[in-house]
Amino acid sequence: MTSLPEPSAIKLGLVIDLDICVGCQACVVNCKEWNTSGYGAPLSDENAYGENPSGAWLNRVHAYEAGTGADARTVHFPKSCLHCEDAPCVKVCPTGASFKRAEDGIVLVNEEWCIGCGLCAWSCPYGAREMDPSEGVMKKCTLCVDRIYNANLPAEDQVPACVRTCPTNARHFGDLGDPGSDVSRLVAARGGFDLMPEQNTKPVNKYLPPRPRRVADDTPVSLLAMAEDATPSGFWKWVDSTLERLG
Amino acid sequence: MPLNNALKKSVNSSEPVVDVSPEVSDEIRKTTCYMCACRCGINVHIRDNKIRYIEGNKDHPINKGVLCAKGSAGIMQHYSPARLKQPMRRVGPRGSGEFKAITWEEALQTATDWLEPVRQTDPKKLAFFTGRDQSQALTSWWAQQFGTPNFAAHGGFCSVNMAAGGIYTVGGAFWEFGAPDWDRTEMFVLFGVAEDHDSNPIKMGLGKVKGRGKRVVSVNPVQTGYAAISDDWYGVTPGTDGLLIMSLIRELMFSGNIDIDYLRRYTNAPWLVIRNPGADDDGLFYRDADGNPQVLDQKTGSAVPHQTRNISAAMHGEISLVNGGVAVPAFMLISETYMQEALSPEAVSPKVGISAARIRQFAADLAEAAFSREIVIDQPWTDWKGEKHEKMIGRPVAMHAMRGISAHSNGFQTCRALHLLQLMLGSVEVPGGWRFKPPYPKPPEAHPKPAGKPNQIQAGRPLAGSPLGYVLGPDDLLLDPAGNPQRIDKAYSWDAPMAAHGLMHMVISNAVAGDPYHIDVMFMYMANMAWNSSMNTRGVMEMLTEKDASTGEYKIPKIIYSDAYSSEMVAYADLIFPDTTYLERHDAISMLDRPICEADAVADAIRWPVFEPDRDVRGFQSVLLDLGARLKLPGMVNDDGTPKYKDYADYIVNHERKPGIGPLAGFRGNGDRSGRGKPNPGQIDQYIDNGAFWHKDIPEEGRFYKMANMAYQNFAVEIGICDTPQPYTFQIYSEVLQKFQLAARGYGDVQPPKHLREQIKKCFTPLPTWYAPFEEVAVCEDKFPLYALTQRPMAMYHSWGSQNPWLRQIHGHNPMFIAPSLAKKHKIVEGDWIWVTSHHGRIRVPVAIMEGLNEKTIWTWNAIGKRKGAWQLEDDAPEVKKGFLLNHLIKELLPPKGDGQRWLNSDPVTGQAAWFDLKVQITKAEPHEPKVSYPQFPALSRSNGVNPKPQKTLRYGIEWTKQFKKISKANK
Secondary structure, three states, X not given: OOOOOOOOOOOEEEEEEOOOOOOOOHHHHHHHHHHOOOOOOOOOEEOOOOOOOEEOOOEEEEEEEEOOHHHOEEEEEXXXXXXXXXXXXXXXXXXXXXXXXXXXXXXXXXXXXXXXXOHHHHHOOOOOOEEOOOOOOEEOOOOOHHHHOOOOOOHHHOOOHHHHHOOOOOEEEEEOOOOOOHHXXXXXXXXXXXXXXXXXXXXXXXXXXXXXXXXXXXXXXXXXXXXXXXXXXXXXXXXXXXXXXXX | OOOOHHHHOOOOOOOOOOOOOOOOOOEEEEEXXXXXXXXXXXXXXXXOOEEEEEEEOOOOOOXXXXXXXXXXXXXXXXXXXXXXXXXXXXXXXXXOOOEEEOOHHHHHHHHHHHHHHHXXXXXXXXXXXXXXXXXXXXXXHHHHHHOOOOEEOHHHHOOHHHHHHHHHHHOOOOOOOEEEOOOOOOEXXXXXXXXXXXXXXXXXXXXXXXXXXXXXXXXXXXXXXHHHHOOEEEOOOOOOHHHHHHHHHHHHHHOOOOOHHHHHHHEOOOEEEEEOOOOOOOOOEOEOOOOOEEXXXXXXXXXXXXXXXXXXXXXXXXXXXXXXXXXXXXHHHHHHHHOOHHHOHHHHHHHHOOOHHHHHHHHHHHHHHHHHOXXXXXXXEEEOOOOEEOOEEEOOEEEEEOHHHHOOOOHHHHHHHHHHHHHHOOOEOOOOOEEEOOOOOOOHHHOOOOOOOHHHOOOOOOOOOOOOOXXXXXXXXXXXXXXXXXXXXXXXXXXXXXXXXXXXXHHHHHHHHOOOOOOOEEEEEOOOOOOOOOOOHHHHHHHHHOEOOOOOOEOOOEEEEEEOEOOHHHHHOOEEEEOOOOOOOOEEEOOOOOOOOEOOEEEEEEEOOOOOOOOOOOOHHHHHHHHHHHOOOOOOEOOOOOEOOOOHHHHHHHOOOEOOEOOOOOOEOOOOEOOOOOOOXXXXXXXXXXXXXXXXXXXXXXXXXXXXXXXXXXXXXXXXOOOOOOOOOEOOOOHHHHHHHHHHOOXXXXXXOHHHHHHHHHHOOOOOOOOOOHHHHHOOOOOOOEEEEEEOOOOOOOOOOOOOOOHHHHOOOOOXXXXXXXXXXXXXXXXXXXXXXXXXXXXXXXXXXXXOEOOOEEEEEOOOOOOOOHHHOOOOOHHHHOOOOHHHHOOOEOOOOOOOOOOEOEOOOOOOEOHHHOEEEEEEOOOOOOOOOEOOOOOOOOOOOOOOOOOOOEOOOHHHOOOOOOOOHHHO
16 A cells, blocks of 8 residues: 655645636647657557547546426536545545655656556546557556656647646646635636545546526516616607607 | 746656646647638647647637637547548449549549530539638639629528628628627627637637627527627527517617717618609619719708708608609608517517517617717717717627528528617717728628529620629519529529528539539539538439430530548539649639638738648649649639649739739738738748738728728728728618619519419518528428527537547437427427428437426437448448438428429529428437437448548557657567
């Protein structure tokens, strides 16, 4: 079993805005595209052109419906590793392959040591790890550790691929250990929440909830009350007085 | 967020050392994406002459750095095993997919031999239609030089209702030709499915509007995609949007929440309309001797030209006319039309499927946003009359709509109604509203009229004008002396008089029926007509292989097709021109066609070969120019008969539409001229150096009210969009439609045939009206009680990429979504299979249950299903076994009416394919039936030169993954 480092002061992570995510899958595919040639083994795809195609992905967007009838709403829910402070996936790793970086809290897999036993995936309550079907090693979000410090990229591009590509700006990256950071302030302002806090994993990533929607039984606005006389003759009176005012 | 450099060193020595700063790429080449119609700028990272990574270009005006799922899957599209490899000639029966490889010389000579006699005898026997073509400035010119009127791209089955409805009403259109003022709007309203055109800009805009805490409203029977994040969702019944919109207009009028000043200044609401029932001028504008429309001057009570300065035009009143009848401001007709009780929320509610209270709430929200949150920009400007304005006033309600409105037989008028709603609110081309992107605004009068009248088509000569354009009345129709259609698709005939984009969906059906005539060669590009791009897919496959019993020849004798991939259509062609991928080609995203302009800037872009093809393929546009030179088409050969252009790149740089105006507006002359200037041999290099695009800001003074703003008009002239300023007035009341109306009433020289007159009277109303979609009127409501339609998956649509191994893991098959009430009624649970039946056909499909759905509607994702053998997918691919098309249920014709006429399943004004009029019933499939979608078709042969056995396992990028690299298990 593997031990976790002392909680780091810097807690790098993502803040994902469920009020804005349209489920377009840009982050999903751009993540795959960056990472298949990046950290560790490629993100392979089996049956690429056949029945039941399946590959390893570090990020997926699921669509759920919440509520019923007129109050139902579709929620698009991006899901990747939450880089938990108390990461169960690290603790169960028999080889020390899974580890949490002491300096910034990023959870990674040392593929050299990974034996593909899958215990970490079983222990993760979020289903955020995927076994690579070809390589037999565990794959997971690296928070683009090979981008965020990468001196070969322009400073503005030193963010995870999913954040850079997101068309709706629903994904934010930063230090959630710093209460003054943009991401921490966003979480505070929007009521950002932990996913499944009862699991006591202390996820670093946060989700921003959808804003409440106007529901069907709201008191209807009486638009006609805006008019003094809601009849055709009243309308023309209003037109005339408006024209008079305009000159 | 760049992180502190101190962090780069690991603080825990027991931790593995991670290389956080690996090399990314050898080189970045910037070009334009083509994974859909959006045209985003991309940075292609190249390593070892392979693609390492594709990201959005941060400097690009369209996407500002973001990139969607499709664009991010470009690697897989570029290296697809379904890429065609060489020119081919059919050897098996048509439809078998059996081909032999031939040389380009043989391919081009064959095409020349087929086309030369057509041109020299009857050029209209060539039907040249393109699909997802982004080079229509070239392809339409080529058709014109060949001499055939039978040209169009796929707009007729896409969203021509939005183009025509927009151009004829406001001189601009939704599509990607307009944009909400995302940074200023207080309320964004999205009608119908729109996850197609302008996809990244709309997603970015939604993020901005929601990020500012402003309201997003969705009107859509289905709560998917963009509708999912709406603050208000109106689950409208399909085809009734027009009723809803008109009810909103009624409420806004009764409550005094319309912008009278705006209507009077910028629309034809004050123009005088003749009321003279029973006369040939009834409903036309009252004009002076010079043809100027007149308004009623409030002060003098007399009619004066509408352009008169400093008058106060009346919005009601009446003057008597010497020729009989009276004239009244159009605004009076507007009030009579929309203030009826029949349009009250209570009256329309049952049909629309939204409560009266909710409709009122919607109207109140529009009113509140437009009038209580007025935006004022301190920017003086001068209008077309020369009147000066100190400020720009904004009504911050912005709207967008595409296919959801368009793909109905009442879509043209519904689109017009939507523009009317915008105009009533004063929210077009104003701060916070919906704005035009150049070259729009451009009213119909500024577009060419279509050419193709009998005297305009001559053997061996070019067509006398552009094949597509905008008609201004019955006299502009393309008819023979007997009144029969001139075009194979019957565009600009009485079947579809205002068919601005043609009717590609009717070409094959009409050509096989010989109605109006047979053709000799059908030439298509990037159009999957043997599958998802046709209504009645099975029928079209049969038509493509149908033979004339007397001659044994195919009814469409010769088919030439160009595509980059082994699509279903490839199998039905006789001669194949293999196209390149989007990373291997030149293209111009041109101001002459569909540029990438923004509301505040003009812009255009190129594609260039960031890779040279590794197969014997050529960019279609270069092939077209080569073919044109072989056919000696004017403009494509020099005086000595040699080809004028080496390839498409040469054309892009050196072709001039008129002196100084070419496909690209940037870097002209010596590289320092914008818009106008002589051809610059270094132009493409300058584009490449600039990130593959060019962009120039519109002056601040010209950024709003462009249709009436002289600063913009002068800028448009300077940049070459037009040669003289062309200010105009929005046409709420359409005299063009009224001219067709009068023809149907029996006036004028050009009148519709008898069987179409009632339909034209009903549908060609000068003010937008609503009528029931045709299919639901034609079929029995009890038998087909449900609406069925498709939505556009954001990760797939317009990508022609369902063979893409990454995207197909996201959308590999498509269930039919039904509402819980319907599931309960039919005792269906998720995962069951159902039969869906229309008047035309039946399909067997898997089911999913969805709450956020209009109860009368069922839906599925568009174009996921594939035919066995196509696209190099294996025979047991889910796209084949579980994926399906609604197309099998939709016929290009309405059920016969017993009069022998072929009634189109299209909008009667524009010919827009009415995909979303589909009415169906469902029944649960029997337990013993196979859980495989129906219909299935025989597998297409793979003997078409593409890789017969695609790789089972992909490990893209393995050569670069050195981090923690261990010996791959697969390599052991």
